[in-house]
Amino acid sequence: MSDHEEVLARIRQGAFYTESEASFQNGQRRADLVFEYNRTPPGEAGRRRELLEAILGSVGARTVLLPPFHAGFGSNVHIGDDFFGNVNLTFVDDVEIRIGHGVMIAPSVTLTTTGHPIHPGLREDFRRFSEPIVIEDKVWIGSNVxxxxxxxxGYGAVIGAGSVVSRDIPAMTVAVGVPCRVARPITDEDLKARTFPAA
Structure with a gap:
């Protein structure tokens, strides 16, 4: 096994790796294209689409991603159809972020696949671990999550504004808070309401 393969194996296992060890992946970063996308005039929808297809690992139909957005790589992000991402969406995509169909994300949301060791003695050379994020179909994520x-x-879940999501969220639930916890299920009663009844 080559050194690169060994590092990739550790990354896939969620084990620690350093900036130097992972530097061979830097060619997959799309920073210049992200910069160009964020400076593209609103009327140039065709150019924005062309750039998104070059930046992201995959992108579905009828995708709206309002600039500015930010991505560590871009190439590790996969977005389904009918996606809406509001301004200041940040992808820390050292490994894959997979977003399903019909997902809506409000302003200033961060999706981070990467964390760092708690003990400062382990943080030299930006040592970190990475684990993928999956957002299933029809999820709505509020501002500053x-x-x-x-x-x-999970499918259809709603994440309340300002939440920090550190564990899996079941389908068809409203979840809020720091740390984010399930407040209640989503039911047919919600078809009648504009706002959420008290949990």
Whole structure:
């Protein structure tokens, strides 16, 4: 096994690795294209689409991603159809972020696949670990939410504004808080309401 393969194996296992060890992946970063996307005039929808297809690992139909957005790589992000991402969406995509169909994300949300050791003695050379994030279909994520490494958010879930999501969220639930916890299920009663009844 080559050194690169050994590092990739550790990354896939969620084990620690350093910036120097992972530097061979830097060619997959799309920083210049992200910069160009964020400076593209609103009327140039075709150019924005062309850039998104070059930046992201995959992108579905009818995708709206309002600039500015930020990505460590971009190439590790996969977005389904009918996606809406509001301004200041940040992808810390050292490993894959998979977003399903019909997902809506409000302003200033961070999806981070990467964390760092607690003990400062382990943080030299930006040592870190990475675990993929999965956001299933029809999820709505409120403003200023942070989704942490390894989290899966289930179908149709709603994440309340300002939440820090550190564990999986079941399908068809409303979840809020720091740390984010399930407040209640989503039911047919919600078809009648504009706002959420008290939990």
């Amino acid at each position: 942070v989704v942490l490494p390894g989290v899966r958010i």
